[in-house]
């Protein structure tokens with residue numbers, strides 16, 4: 001395939017294409033068994049995921065996830081961007097790239 005239409009399979013299955021794109025993709029789909037197979041597989045997967053959403057998680061899994069959440073530490077805050085840039089800046093760079101400040105703290 002060289003027309004790139006195979007990249008639209010996911011969007012097609014999710015009904016996220018415009019009417020023009022859908023028409024073009026469906027024309028392609030009639031002659032492309034690879035894309036037809038992928039569309040079928042994605043539709044099956046989406047249907048299975050929809051069925052899973054109706055089931056409650058097994059109690060041990062739910063308990064493990066909930067207890068693990070309390071142990072999660074948030075990532076430390078990033079230093080201001082201009083500090084990062086300053087730390088990596090080349091000697092001849094005099095301005096901060098993010099805020100155009102003449103002098104860096």
Ligand SMILES: [Zn+2]
Nearest residue numbers: 001006032035
């Ligand atoms: Zn195709």
